[in-house]
Amino acid sequence: MPNIESSAPLDLKFTSGFKLPWSKQKATGDLMRLFRVISKTIWDQIQQLGYVPCCGNDHKLDCVHLNVEEAVLFIANKYFVYAEAPLVLEIDGALFNDSIEWLPPSDEQPWLQPRAHIDNLPQAAIITAIPLRYQDGLFGWKNDEQ
Secondary structure, eight states, X not given: OOOTTSSSOOOOOOOOOOOOOGGGSOTTSOOOOEEEEEOHHHHHHHHHHSEEOOOHHHHHHTSEEOBOGGXXXXXXXXXXXXXXXXXXXXXXXXXXXXXXXXXXXXXXXXXOEEEEOSXXXXXXGEEEEEEOEEETTEEEOTTOOO
């Protein structure tokens, strides 16, 4: 298994993405990518379990919460602290595309909110795991200039 402490994104096996219904594609025609923010502790559990354990909100709403790229840093900064060393998982939704529900944007989260109606997120759906940068009390993408 790759070392997640490297500053470069992990190079896990890439599987081709899925095509969303045309109404869910960005205006540019690009496909939306799916993500999940997890702690380093959860990453370690994934290696043992073979799947991403569900969080409290997943159990509460009986689904697996995913994110579009625009939501990743919002989620990381709202729900994680530095000591948790959050990672961003890029997810191949093709394995469960028919089980994804797209909630509309809200005032607090002005982007589509995907959630999958599956028991858990299989490790095989993880394309890559990307550690975040922490600076001035906020998480950000490692490749962002500031």
